[in-house]
Amino acid sequence: MKIEWLLFAVVLIAALIPIFRGKGRSWRFTGLILLGSVVVTIAAAAALQKQLTRRSQLREQVMKTLPREGRPGGFVSSDSCQACHPREYHTWHRSYHRTMTQYAAPESVKAKFDNVTLEYHGEKYRLEKRRDEFWADMPDMDWKHAQMARGRLVPAGETPRVSKRIGMLTGSHHMQAFWYSGPSGNIQIGFPFVYLLADQKWVPRNDSFLMDPALPAPVQIWNNNCVQCHTTAGQPRPQRANKTVMDTHVAEIGISCEACHGPANAHIAENRNPLDRFRFHHSAGVDKKIINPARLDHRRSSQVCGQCHGVKWIPAQERWQEEGFSFRPGADLDQSTPILRPVKHAEELFVKETLKRDPTFLSDRFWSDGMVRVSGREFNGLTESPCFQRGTLSCVSCHSMHDSAPDDQLARHKESNAACVECHKSIRVAEHTHHAANSSGSLCYNCHMPHTTYGLLKAIRSHQIDSPSVETSSKTGRPNACNLCHLDKTLEWTSAHLTKWYGAKPVELSAEDKAHSAAALLALKGDAGQRALIAWHMGWKPAQEISGRKWLAPYLGQLLEDPYGTVRYVALRSLKSLPEFRRFEFDYISGPDERRRAHEDTLKIWRDIKDLDRTAAEVFVDFEGTRNEWVKLLEQRNNRSMYLQE
Amino acid sequence: MRRHLKFGWWSLLFFLTLGIVLEALHALKVGWYLNVSTATRRLLWTLAHAHGTLLALVHIAFGLTIAALPSWNARARNTASTSLVAASILLPGGFFAGGIVIYAGDPGLGILLVPLGAVLLFTAVLLTARGASR
Numbered sequence: 074m075k076i077e078w079l080l081f082a083v084v085l086i087a088a089l090i091p092i093f094r095g096k097g098r099s100w101r102f103t104g105l106i107l108l109g110s111v112v113v114t115i116a117a118a119a120a121l122q123k124q125l126t127r128r129s130q131l132r133e134q135v136m137k138t139l140p141r142e143g144r145p146g147g148f149v150s151s152d153s154c155q156a157c158h159p160r161e162y163h164t165w166h167r168s169y170h171r172t173m174t175q176y177a178a179p180e181s182v183k184a185k186f187d188n189v190t191l192e193y194h195g196e197k198y199r200l201e202k203r204r205d206e207f208w209a210d211m212p213d214m215d216w217k218h219a220q221m222a223r224g225r226l227v228p229a230g231e232t233p234r235v236s237k238r239i240g241m242l243t244g245s246h247h248m249q250a251f252w253y254s255g256p257s258g259n260i261q262i263g264f265p266f267v268y269l270l271a272d273q274k275w276v277p278r279n280d281s282f283l284m285d286p287a288l289p290a291p292v293q294i295w296n297n298n299c300v301q302c303h304t305t306a307g308q309p310r311p312q313r314a315n316k317t318v319m320d321t322h323v324a325e326i327g328i329s330c331e332a333c334h335g336p337a338n339a340h341i342a343e344n345r346n347p348l349d350r351f352r353f354h355h356s357a358g359v360d361k362k363i364i365n366p367a368r369l370d371h372r373r374s375s376q377v378c379g380q381c382h383g384v385k386w387i388p389a390q391e392r393w394q395e396e397g398f399s400f401r402p403g404a405d406l407d408q409s410t411p412i413l414r415p416v417k418h419a420e421e422l423f424v425k426e427t428l429k430r431d432p433t434f435l436s437d438r439f440w441s442d443g444m445v446r447v448s449g450r451e452f453n454g455l456t457e458s459p460c461f462q463r464g465t466l467s468c469v470s471c472h473s474m475h476d477s478a479p480d481d482q483l484a485r486h487k488e489s490n491a492a493c494v495e496c497h498k499s500i501r502v503a504e505h506t507h508h509a510a511n512s513s514g515s516l517c518y519n520c521h522m523p524h525t526t527y528g529l530l531k532a533i534r535s536h537q538i539d540s541p542s543v544e545t546s547s548k549t550g551r552p553n554a555c556n557l558c559h560l561d562k563t564l565e566w567t568s569a570h571l572t573k574w575y576g577a578k579p580v581e582l583s584a585e586d587k588a589h590s591a592a593a594l595l596a597l598k599g600d601a602g603q604r605a606l607i608a609w610h611m612g613w614k615p616a617q618e619i620s621g622r623k624w625l626a627p628y629l630g631q632l633l634e635d636p637y638g639t640v641r642y643v644a645l646r647s648l649k650s651l652p653e654f655r656r657f658e659f660d661y662i663s664g665p666d667e668r669r670r671a672h673e674d675t676l677k678i679w680r681d682i683k684d685l686d687r688t689a690a691e692v693f694v695d696f697e698g699t700r701n702e703w704v705k706l707l708e709q710r711n712n713r714s715m716y717l718q719e
Numbered sequence: 720m721r722r723h724l725k726f727g728w729w730s731l732l733f734f735l736t737l738g739i740v741l742e743a744l745h746a747l748k749v750g751w752y753l754n755v756s757t758a759t760r761r762l763l764w765t766l767a768h769a770h771g772t773l774l775a776l777v778h779i780a781f782g783l784t785i786a787a788l789p790s791w792n793a794r795a796r797n798t799a800s801t802s803l804v805a806a807s808i809l810l811p812g813g814f815f816a817g818g819i820v821i822y823a824g825d826p827g828l829g830i831l832l833v834p835l836g837a838v839l840l841f842t843a844v845l846l847t848a849r850g851a852s853r
Binding site: 076077078081084085087089091092107114117125128129149152155156341345 | 745746747748750753754755756801804805806808809812813816819820822825827828829831832834835836838839
């Protein structure tokens, strides 16, 4: 502050000297006017200084309660990258990696905060935007948890209230989740609501995950969970004496350059000299002080993504808590944070110990044959793929951070079969697929990477490159690619075609699987994860075009009554993709009575549709006539408790 | 006239030197000038360099204008002259000082000298224009 005032005074005095050296009464008069202006300027400066100082102090106070940017290890943050890499900086800057975690500010918060009141389990949450700050008036959850720890259950509405400032947020693409500071250190606790961006709607956090509604709402702590993947080089840093007090540091709050390229300090120091830089630009050399994932072999390159996009286990827990992950791009991820592969690691001690603590750890993340089933874990799928194991497929074979649109970050020209025929040059696509060229059945992705992964309120392509198999569908419950497009067809139909076209072994199927559509059976009898996938595919345009649309509404209407909020959400979105239901209104977090009404309304609209495009008993389309069977199937529904850990 | 020619050429030298310094900061990729978080400083020092250089040229032009207007009213001429000198210190000086200590997207206190300088520059140019019109 002192230097500012000194400079201010020096410049001002230097300017005033020539004025007051002027001669004559009239010039003195002008000089006095100027002096007046100067006094006003000084007063304005003093007021501005006071405001800036106060703002700075307040900001400092708030920042103390938030995870801090800046940590040892040679990290410099993306701040320093733009000067030399403007194009890469710009493409990263518009990506959703950058905004994975942000401090709460008007430019980052997209949710509505003005005079919003939410309710959850009988408690009210009032949101408010105060100038640049975001606040929640809410029940004091610290107090409530303390009471519960003493065995006292506090009735709804009796918890004292507290005002909490929202300090951070996660996400900017599909939804935003919010965090407020805990009682000590810079611990961040999850606010129990998330904001769905497409719907512009606040929903309870539990209803944005595929989670058994009967399970208690978990208390989310950002510092030892989300920090692993949603920041760059995070260090949880709990206090040794009291592990609930944290002093979390990160290299950068979002996922930034150094997450993929490694710490940049040495790279910057090496390249300060412009002559060295010009020499380098005109040589074929590689800067060894920084990593370019595109230049690594396919395994090490994919591990750069896999450090976050994988289910991993942390062998040295204490060290990770204190220092963060020791993995750096270019190194072997398996040496520090191995990726969990159920097929390979099933008998390992760490898996057994994990399952003792959490029996559903594997089933919450994998299908029973070890294929990953949740979003954000694409590396698990890739590592099990023959193209990776026997070929050179890597993440950057199809994705690009710096030459792609922000959605999915598929590299240019990789939306089509171009990605696959680079290696599979001899394939004649239509001949291979037995589908018309340029149809959805001839898009490699649709058969070999079907949408059997769930996350972010949608089905996502599996990244384990695989071929459709009825045997696998029967054993694991995972729908196969054929029946996810041909929603109206049975497993027997699929099996017959796979046998005829590809020599697949015929599969023993139940009478039910022979008689009825696989998708219809899963929609009624499947577990919540299966129901969500089917509900999504009922809104998927290629599936609607092939399978017909007019028989789908009763299923989607049925799923509006599903006990899982996310299944209802996905079903509603698919229902609204049908022409007759575009204006259908339903609040997917409403209670059982509203859900039943929504189901009935769906059927009313559906019954008015003439010329249904499917009449086969395969899809139970004659609703009235086959009601008994429908009810029977619902009674057989797999109601196992699920919580897909996306 | 001589005063302005002297002031003009010396301040031109000074601000051209500043420009060379700023270019060197680019060449050497100096973080406190080029980082994203210091964009405000980069903008303000660029403005300081630009205004200082241009005002130096204005001084040279003013010096030549005085020689070309021997009948220009002395009082108006002296006021214009002093205002121009003061503006030439306040404008680039204010920009530069405002870029030394910055507050994220906001400049430091020095920026408040810029409007003062702008008023003085306006006064100088107005008086010169009037003098040239008579």
